[in-house]
Amino acid sequence: MTWQRAIHTGRTAARARPSGWLITGALIGLLAGLAASSPAEARTALVVEAALDRDVFEPVLAAFAAENPQLDVDYRDRSTLTVDQRARDRDDPPDVVISSAMPWQMALSNEGLAQPLDVPEAAEWPAWAKWRDEVFGFTFEPIVMAYRLELASHMPPPETHRDLLHLFTDYRELLAGRLTTYSPEESGVGYLLAQQDARYTPRAWDLFTAMDAADVQPERTTRQMLEGLSDGRYWLGYNLLGSYAMVWAQTHPDIIVQVPNDYSLVLMRMAFVHRDAPHPSAAKRFVAFLLSQRGQHIMAGGTPLFSVRDDVIGPYTAQRLRDQVGDHLYPIPINATLLAFVDPLRRQAFLDRWRRERQASHAR
Amino acid sequence: MTPGAISLKRRLALWLVVIVAGLGTLLLIEAYTSARKAANRALDGQLEAASLTIAESLQWPDGVPTLEMPASALQILATPWQERVFYWLRADNGRIITRNADLPITAMMAREARADTVYRDADLDGVPIRLAGREVNSAGWDTQEPVQLWVGHTRQGRDVLAGELFEKSATRFAAMVMITAVLVTIAMFTALAPLKQLRRALRARRADDIRPLHLGVPREMQELVDTLNRLFSDQRNHREMLLRFIADASHQLKTPLAGLQSTSELALASEDPAAWRRALATVHESAGRTSRLAGQMLSLTRLDHLGPAHERHPLALDRLLREVVTDWAEREASHAHDLGLDIQTPRPVWVEGEAWALAELLHNWIDNACRYTPPGSTITLTLASVDNAVRLSIEDDGPGVPADVIARLTRPFERGQRQDTEGSGLGLAIADSIAHRHGTHITVAACQPHGLRLSLDLARGAPPSETSA
Incomplete structure (x- = not known):
């Protein structure tokens, strides 16, 4: 399958580049300053540390904000390295951790830094796309x-x-x-x-x-x-x-x-609720939203992240990708082998x- | 049934509950521990497999151990329950080769792992985990450092597995209890059925029905039925005796009354005052006889109905005997007889008894002897010692009674086939009742060459205390 589209060259955005570490974020937010300058609010400010470009993810965030007006999502677009470091920050733990660095997400869960998500969306989530009901692969990116x-x-x-x-x-x-x-x-x-x-x-x-x-x-x-x-x-x-x-x-x-x-290969972006999340119920609601039909529907239509769910229809779904590409899609397995x-x-x-x-x- | 008594069913049920509860607790504890053991055994195998896989990948380039962590080992460690997995490899010199958690490996554990694979329960940041440790050695060209290899995982799968196993055991046990309860209920009803049958049979009886019971009951209960039947038979005998007594009594009363009637009719038909006078004398004599007969029947009935709650007191038997004999010696009825008294025991002779009853017995004896022996006969009353008892007896040298009558002699209205006296036939029956009240009986025997001896043994009693005397 081939995508051919018109191109406008020369569009380059400023990016954050954490240095001095091997693990550098694969996906860097366009606006590094955005996360740093997020205002402290009296209302519940849900801290999401994510290695996922904000401009790609924006439709999902907007839909969540519309459904939960009482929550302010403090979405911090980071490199995978920074996300990993932030997840290990014992003094100021985030609520939700999202990253495409699958082995490192698995390692965080294995170290006990994730908490199980006991919502129906999590229970119904396909077994091959989750681990310990803690970490969920919620995208399907070839x-x-x-x-x-x-x-x-x-x-x-x-x-x-x-x-x-x-x-x-x-x-x-x-x-x-x-x-x-x-x-x-x-x-x-x-x-x-x-x-x-x-x-x-x-x-x-x-x-x-x-x-x-x-x-x-x-x-x-x-x-x-x-x-x-x-x-x-x-x-x-x-x-x-x-x-x-x-x-x-x-x-x-x-x-x-x-x-x-x-x-x-198919990479899955993985999200989990941090064990020490300051706002656990809001954090669970956020992750549950990512797994919900509504959240996945937006990912299938408004973003190129590809929905994992079979019951979602849109241009970007795992099912459609399989139909177009054939059966040679190999999702990176979410299991303990990643820990190696x-x-x-x-x-x-x-x-x-x-x-x-x-x-x-x-x-x- | 007394109010405090517990029903058989309840008692059986209680025992069952106690046994089941006690046994059940033990069984469930055993099931729990064995379920945990089985789960541990099953999953320790995973630990060993992972440990082996990692050990296979260990290499000693230049004699220094290094490892390319095999992904499959971690997947084996994770098990289908998706455990958190841990590994920890240390060279002999204390250098950590690689690890993903700071496992609590003590020097002691490391020493034990040196000999053979060891399994340990441990705790990592408050999370219970299971560890397997071994020491890996490899032959090589150069001297090679041995490696302490520990792998572990969380216990979730073990808990789930043990829970399932335990649940199965508990379910089996619960089913067993239910089946036992049903079987015991059935057994209880079956075992108690004869009892119910007996109850029904007894309840269905009329009050005066004292025929023996004929029930097909188990051997254990047959004894009860036999006892009941014996009781019925005693009742039957007693009733027969009573009926005979009433029939005899009516007969005995009827005869003098009929005599009275005919005498008075004859007198009424006569105009001769002398005949009236003779008739009156006859009536008087007959009424006196009848009155005495009624009195004796009354006293016999009273004796039978007094019940056991009579009072006995220490009694000087020799004194009583002397009084009665003296009384009789002065009576006209004994003048034709030679009445003697022979006290062969040291005096006084103390027995426990009712003075009026024993006096009545002696009166009856002497009266009988006087009545049924020809004038001139010798009547001797004897008091003698026999072992711990005293024997009171009366002996005459009269004609005696036939041997076949001797046994019946103490029955009411039995006159020893003698119809020639004015006796009521109740004297000995009354005496026998009195003897029974004193826990003894009258022995009747013939004397040689002729005559009759009546005797009874009484237990010696203590002399009265000073206060009660």
């Missing part, structure tokens, strides 16, 4: 590749991972420096996707090596990759969040989004190999 339209005039446009490997090998000189992907070193999502790729097939390392040989330029966020593509710096991006890329392609027609035809990815030793071993391959390919 991982895609994106390329500039002009790439197609030089080489056959890639549709599968195998195509990519061939392109990287056959057109190495042409593509050199024009490839981008998520940095596994600097982004939690990038690390997760690379790990998951390597888990599904050992040939992933061939792909990584070929990418390195073509001098891939790792980026920290999907948005940076999309901007690089629109700038013309990059011709081809691998492992982008489909949710952002599809929206981007709607306004940038020279960017083509391709859902891989062999297998496509955050083991420091394993992470270190993976990144060491990543760097080794990279150096080796540069040496060639």
Whole structure:
């Protein structure tokens, strides 16, 4: 399935960039100052720490605010790293934690920092998209590749991972420096996707090596990759969040989004109510809203986050995606195996190999 | 049934409740502990599997242990109940290789894990967890550090599993109790059915129905029925005796009354005052006899109906005997007889008894002896010691009675086949009643070569205390 849309280049927004840490937010809020300047109110101010772009999520927030006028949602759009740090802040815990860094969300739950959600929406939520009734995957975001339209005039446009490997090998000189992907070193999502790729097939390392040989330029966020593509710096991006890329392609027609035809990872944004939430009932209402038919309906229609629920109809639903893409969607499983990815030793071993391959390919 | 008595059913039910409650508590405790044990056993296997998987992934590049955490191990640890999972690996030199929680591993636990896989319940920040620890060693070219490997998870699945197992046991037990209750109820009704049958049979009887019961009852209850039947039989005998007494009494009264009637009719038909006078004399004599007969019947009835609540007092039997014999010696009725007294015991002889009753007995004896022996007979009253008792007896050398009559002699209106006397036939019956009231009986025996001896034994009593005397 391919999205082709008109493009308006040159739109670049200011972003927060937490530094000095490996886990950098994959999805950075456009307006970093917004969260910091949220006014303290006498009314219940629900603190939501989220690694989810506010402008993407705004329709959902607006609908929740309309339904709950007595609640002020203090939505803080952060990097995945900051969200993880904030969730561990014992002095000032947030109410709700949302992040796309699935292993880290799982680890927070495993450390007992989440509390179970005992509402009907949670009980009815599909078992494959939740853990311990504490953490819920409430979006269904395919991982895609994106390329500039002009790439197609030089080489056959890639549709599968195998195509990519061939392109990287056959057109190495042409593509050199024009490839981008998520940095596994600097982004939690990038690390997760690379790990998951390597888990599904050992040939992933061939792909990584070929990418390195073509001098891939790792980026920290999907948005940076999309901007690089629109700038013309990059011709081809691998492992982008489909949710952002599809929206981007709607306004940038020279960017083509391709859902891989062999297998496509699906990332799920995960939300939970913090164990020490200052406003637990409001927090539960918020998460329940994310899982509710109404919340999911807005995600399916007003955002490109894709609804998980089968009973929701809209342009962006998991069901519709399956119908269009076929049965090769592989949601990253929400279970204890994710916890292995955050083991420091394993992470270190993976990144060491990543760097080794990279150096080796540069040496060639 | 007394008001405080508990019904058999209630008593059985109470026992059942006590047994079931006691046994049930024990069983449920046992079920609870074994359910927990079974759950632990089942899930300790998961711990071991995860531990093994991690151990397999341990490597010692350059002799230093390192690990690429296998994802499957954590999924095994998590179990289908989605437990929180923990791991903790430490090299022998105390360096933590990797861990995701600061597990409370003590030096003691580490030492025990050295020998074999150990399982421990522990507590992590207030959450109960289950841990499995082992030490991993590997052969290699270089000297390699052993690794302490501990894995653990929360207890949710164990609690759920133990709860399910316990619930099953409890349900089985509850079903057992219900079935037992039903069976016991049935058994109770079956076992008590003969009792009910007996009750119905007795209730259905008319008040004067004293025929023996014939019921098909269990052996245990047959004794009760037999006892009842014995009681019925006694009643029957007693009633027969009573009826015979009434019939005899009527007969005895009828004869003199008929005589009175015919004498008075004859006198009325005569104009001779001398005949009237003779008739009057006859009437007088007959009325006196009849009156004495009625008096004796009255005293016999009274004796039978006095009941057991009479009073006995210490009594000097020898004195009483002497008084009665002296009284009789002065009477006209005994003048033709040789009345003797032979007291062979040291005096005084104390017995517990009713003076009037014993006096009546002696009067009857002597009266009888005088009446049924020909003039000139010798009548001797004897008081002798027999073991702890005293034996009071009267003996005559009269014609005696046939052997087959001796046994019947104490019945009312039995005259020993002698119709030639004016006796009422009640004297010995009254004496026998008195003997019964004193807890003894009259023995009748024939004397050699002829004559009759009556005797009775009385227990010796204590002399009266000074105060009551």
